[in-house]
Structures are given as C-alpha cells and as structure tokens.
Amino acid sequence: MTTHALAGALADDGRRRIFAAIVLGATSATQVAERTDLPARVVLTGVRRLADAGLVTDVGGALAADEASLRAAARDSRPADDTDPAADPVLRTFLRGDVLVGLPAQPKRRRVLLTHIAQRSFEPGTRYPERAVDEALKTWCAAGGSDHATLRRYLVDERLLTREHGIYQRA
Structure with a gap:
C-alpha cells in the first residue's frame, strides 16, 4: 500500500x-x-x-x-532522510530528504539551507537558463514549503547564484 x-x-x-x-x-x-x-x-x-x-x-x-x-x-512510507543525523539541525528541521518543508525566518538559518540547496542543485561554473533553474528548484518545493520563484530570489539575494541576462550560475 x-x-x-x-x-x-x-x-x-x-x-x-x-x-x-x-x-x-x-x-x-x-x-x-x-x-x-x-x-x-x-x-x-x-x-x-x-x-x-x-x-x-x-x-x-x-x-x-x-x-x-x-x-x-x-x-x-517514511520520508527518506538522507541528511546525516550529525548534520546541521537546520537541514533536519527544514528538509525531508530532498524536499523543503519550510523556510527559516532567521537569515543565518536560511543561508545554511540555501547553501545546501545550491550545492545539491547546481554545478559550479555551469550556466543555467531560468527555466532550468526553475525546474531544479520545483523539486525542492514539492511539499509546499515554499515556491520555486521565492527560492530562486533568495539564492540570488544571498549571492549563491548569480544572474545575468536570464542566465544563472552558481557562485
């Protein structure tokens, strides 16, 4: 079942x-x-x-x-939690496997979470069109913890992704 x-x-x-x-x-x-x-x-x-x-x-x-x-x-049916139990408590709190269940309100915690997402979703030096970035981020948002546009905006604001003429790259 x-x-x-x-x-x-x-x-x-x-x-x-x-x-x-x-x-x-x-x-x-x-x-x-x-x-x-x-x-x-x-x-x-x-x-x-x-x-x-x-x-x-x-x-x-x-x-x-x-x-x-x-x-x-x-x-x-337990969600896969592939984060290390000794890993950062922020990741254990806001992620279930590779699905975001919420965004922290505190900037330092949000930065930890966004760094993890950027590292897992984007290769350094690779250029991504906005559509590819959105598709990568939609998988993180499957549980409704946030939407991909907000996540993309936070990644750019935190300078984890750079954006130039609709092309994104991991910083």
Missing part, C-alpha cells in the same frame, strides 16, 4: 466512517451500515475500495482492519 493509495482510500468521508466502524468492531457490512447510517450499497462499495487499498480484510467472513498492511505502509 502506498501513501497515495492510503490517502485516496480515506479521502471520502463515507469511507472514513466505514473504516472507523470496522476498526471499532463492526465485522459485517450490515453492522457497518447500522453504525454509520450509510446505505448498504455505499457500505459495500466503500468496503471494496478499502480492501483494494489494503486497509480492510475479510477474514473468514468477518471484516477487520489489515493491521499488518498498515504497519508496512507506515514503515515503508
């Missing part, structure tokens, strides 16, 4: 209610319908979708939460 499948399965209020009823002890579609006040057709469709996502199993005719699948999803 992927995080995406889990989120999709639980994105609907009815399926969340169905899943909650099963977790709280309902073992049949009839019991789920009684506890959730949902029509039987909605319950059956919801149970099928939850089973397809790996959240619910039918063991000997009894519905149950698939605890093994949930544990595996929790274990496997």
